[in-house]
Amino acid sequence: MPEGPTLAELGEAELIRRLGAFAPTGQFGDDAALLALGRSTPACPHRLQLVVNTDVLVEGVHFSDATTGATDVGWRAAAANLSDLAAMGCQDALGITVGLVAPGHTPWSWVEGAYAGMSELLIAHGGVLLGGDCSDGRQRLLAITALGRLADDRGGPIRRGDGRPGDHLISTGTHGLSRLGLALLQGADLPSLSAAERERAIGAHRRPRPRFDAVAALAGCRPTGLPWRVAGCDSSDGLAAAAEYLAVASGCTALLEQAALPVAAGLEGLAEAESWCLWGGEDFELVLALEPAWADALLEQLEGSSRIGILTAPQRAGALLWSEGGEPIRPPGEAFRHFT
Amino acid sequence: MPEGPTLAELGEAELIRRLGAFAPTGQFGDDAALLALGRSTPACPHRLQLVVNTDVLVEGVHFSDATTGATDVGWRAAAANLSDLAAMGCQDALGITVGLVAPGHTPWSWVEGAYAGMSELLIAHGGVLLGGDCSDGRQRLLAITALGRLADDRGGPIRRGDGRPGDHLISTGTHGLSRLGLALLQGADLPSLSAAERERAIGAHRRPRPRFDAVAALAGCRPTGLPWRVAGCDSSDGLAAAAEYLAVASGCTALLEQAALPVAAGLEGLAEAESWCLWGGEDFELVLALEPAWADALLEQLEGSSRIGILTAPQRAGALLWSEGGEPIRPPGEAFRHFT
Numbered sequence: 001m002p003e004g005p006t007l008a009e010l011g012e013a014e015l016i017r018r019l020g021a022f023a024p025t026g027q028f029g030d031d032a033a034l035l036a037l038g039r040s041t042p043a044c045p046h047r048l049q050l051v052v053n054t055d056v057l058v059e060g061v062h063f064s065d066a067t068t069g070a071t072d073v074g075w076r077a078a079a080a081n082l083s084d085l086a087a088m089g090c091q092d093a094l095g096i097t098v099g100l101v102a103p104g105h106t107p108w109s110w111v112e113g114a115y116a117g118m119s120e121l122l123i124a125h126g127g128v129l130l131g132g133d134c135s136d137g138r139q140r141l142l143a144i145t146a147l148g149r150l151a152d153d154r155g156g157p158i159r160r161g162d163g164r165p166g167d168h169l170i171s172t173g174t175h176g177l178s179r180l181g182l183a184l185l186q187g188a189d190l191p192s193l194s195a196a197e198r199e200r201a202i203g204a205h206r207r208p209r210p211r212f213d214a215v216a217a218l219a220g221c222r223p224t225g226l227p228w229r230v231a232g233c234d235s236s237d238g239l240a241a242a243a244e245y246l247a248v249a250s251g252c253t254a255l256l257e258q259a260a261l262p263v264a265a266g267l268e269g270l271a272e273a274e275s276w277c278l279w280g281g282e283d284f285e286l287v288l289a290l291e292p293a294w295a296d297a298l299l300e301q302l303e304g305s306s307r308i309g310i311l312t313a314p315q316r317a318g319a320l321l322w323s324e325g326g327e328p329i330r331p332p333g334e335a336f337r338h339f340t
Numbered sequence: 341m342p343e344g345p346t347l348a349e350l351g352e353a354e355l356i357r358r359l360g361a362f363a364p365t366g367q368f369g370d371d372a373a374l375l376a377l378g379r380s381t382p383a384c385p386h387r388l389q390l391v392v393n394t395d396v397l398v399e400g401v402h403f404s405d406a407t408t409g410a411t412d413v414g415w416r417a418a419a420a421n422l423s424d425l426a427a428m429g430c431q432d433a434l435g436i437t438v439g440l441v442a443p444g445h446t447p448w449s450w451v452e453g454a455y456a457g458m459s460e461l462l463i464a465h466g467g468v469l470l471g472g473d474c475s476d477g478r479q480r481l482l483a484i485t486a487l488g489r490l491a492d493d494r495g496g497p498i499r500r501g502d503g504r505p506g507d508h509l510i511s512t513g514t515h516g517l518s519r520l521g522l523a524l525l526q527g528a529d530l531p532s533l534s535a536a537e538r539e540r541a542i543g544a545h546r547r548p549r550p551r552f553d554a555v556a557a558l559a560g561c562r563p564t565g566l567p568w569r570v571a572g573c574d575s576s577d578g579l580a581a582a583a584e585y586l587a588v589a590s591g592c593t594a595l596l597e598q599a600a601l602p603v604a605a606g607l608e609g610l611a612e613a614e615s616w617c618l619w620g621g622e623d624f625e626l627v628l629a630l631e632p633a634w635a636d637a638l639l640e641q642l643e644g645s646s647r648i649g650i651l652t653a654p655q656r657a658g659a660l661l662w663s664e665g666g667e668p669i670r671p672p673g674e675a676f677r678h679f680t
Contacts, residue, residue: 007451007476008444015474018448019440022455023469033471035434037489038378038388048378048388052470054437054485058477094375097394099439099483100359104348108358111347115362129363130392131373133483134355136347137398143439143473143483145394149377 031087067185074117082210087234090148093127099143155219156228163231163250163289177264179280181205221297231289242287371427407525414457422550427574429498430488433467439483495559496568503571503590503629517604519620521545561637571629582627
């Protein structure tokens with residue numbers, strides 16, 4: 001049959017590009033969707049800006065019983081989703097809906113654990129369970145939609161494409177710890193790590209947190225007179241991917257300082273330290289591009305944040321280069337593939 | 341292992357009851373979730389009331405290649421979801437997010453068809469594709485979240501529990517045609533039907549429509565001075581189930597008139613006519629409980645609507661009875677089970 005390509009043949013990036021053609025232009029360009037509601041009038045000047053994000057987490061693709069208990073599956077699923085709200089500029093969440101699919105033989109105790117994990121995350125970081133649906137299916141999965149809104153009087157949207165040459169690139173935290181935790185859960189033999197370091201890495205993998213606090217700090221330290229313009233996204237796909245997303249969407253090149261990589265404590269001695277910091281993924285920090293004065297104010301304000309590089313005018317060598325030497329930063333061979 | 345019951349052992353109703361315990365009290369009681377946003381002030385009197393609904397449609401459970409092409413799968417999925425917005429009182433939709441799961445060997449042409457079907461539905465009935473996610477998985481499925489809002493100045497919410505004894509029960513249209521269409525698609529031999537009747541039934545099954553128009557008519561014909569109080573839900577699970585949901589949530593009993601069943605044209609001669617009208621499901625009409633004066637105004641206003649019974653004080657014989665004789669209305673043995 002002349003059915004054309006399969007999803008595996010297309011790959012995820014091309015699939016998303018094609019699906020984006022069914023949405024209004026530009027709608028698929030950010031971590032989540034922005035939806036302006038209500039009329040702005042002199043008496044009611046504040047438009048409500050809603051942020052909506054959907055993530056699907058599938059057993060065997062995004063989580064596994066081998067490394068993640070039910071409660072952690074729930075926490076991680078909700079945290080990943082709320083992280084996308086933070087990446088759009090939300091300082092809290094309104095709530096989530098959950099589509100649960102599971103085979104009939106699934107123990108209720110697993111479902112109970114997953115919902116308990118989501119509830120714990122919501123209690124810790126804001127929002128409630130708004131509703132959902134459930135169905136029989138061959139594979140366990142959670143399809144979560146999170147709703148948030150921008151705090152119009154205290155902040156604005158964060159878009160991937162709002163960066164400009166000269167912006168400083170800020171990471172709200174260190175990277176690589178979640179990937180280290182995953183390696184430990186998968187049985188990696190890393191005898192140099194202390195018990196406390198192991199525990200911290202596994203905790204980072206199992207219990208990531210959405211950085212609403214970093215967005216609040218960002219909004220709180222904007223220099224007087226500077227208009228709201230922040231580019232950013234979260235580092236769920238890895239620090240390097242986040243910087244590249246910003247650079248490409250903003251029509252810039254990102255230069256990362258190799259000497260300033262925000263490598264998490266505990267990775268220092270490991271051969272994989274740089275690779276896991278850049279490409280490990282799932283640290284769920286924010287990577288932001290800001291005017292230098294605002295960047296400096298944020299570094300002052302937000303513990304754990306650091307300057308990792310700058311945006312420049314687009315360079316022929318690529319969208320993601322080392323400051324030192326100008327060579328392209330390339331992923332190792334093992335990048336995560338969504339369709340196999 | 342003392343793991344307790346499986347989902348199949350619990351059944352869907354008990355599963356939903358248990359999941360509802362993770363949400364604020366009453367949050368799981370309606371077709372969709374209602375979320376009040378914004379402060380009401382003298383200068384800005386209108387609170388924004390957002391409606392959010394999530395439906396998951398799984399291959400082999402909710403749709404099958406044998407009866408439904410990709411475009412119809414997409415249309416039906418979006419229509420079912422928007423129908424829940426209408427059932428909450430929305431007169432249009434803001435948009436949907438779509439979580440797509442499919443095996444890597446899925447042809448792009450199927451995905452393209454499903455998204456084209458969703459787009460057609462949105463173009464016809466309002467709303468845009470806001471965003472989504474996609475993932476590899478063993479089974480095709482669509483997890484759709486629809487967003488709508490109540491038109492504060494022209495209407496209000498429709499809740500299942502807002503019915504009162506004395507309310508008239510109104511169906512916005514006839515029932516059973518979608519089930520007839522499904523039977524035809526599954527190869528049922530019904531020689532008494534004309535070609536036009538077959539086509540109409542199959543069309544009803546493949547292309548249901550959300551009844552936003554009925555909600556607009558309802559809002560437009562409210563008798564002067566009558567406060568907004570409407571109980572209702574959609575008939576996706578069948579006319580009888582819808583009437584029973586209203587009755588139970590409102591603490592009433594629903595009496596249906598057997599002589600006034602809104603049986604769709606084309607079913608008259610069939611042995612299954614009454615059963616498919618009551619229990620066939622997926623007609624996606626609205627079943628409403630209204631003050632008699634408002635009910636009369638709606639019947640006048642909305643072509644195809646009809647009075648199907650009344651709500652009374654709760655009766656010992658059950659929540660869903662025949663007007664004629666007072667016997668309970670019982671489902672046939674083949675009710676749809678979500679977990680097997």
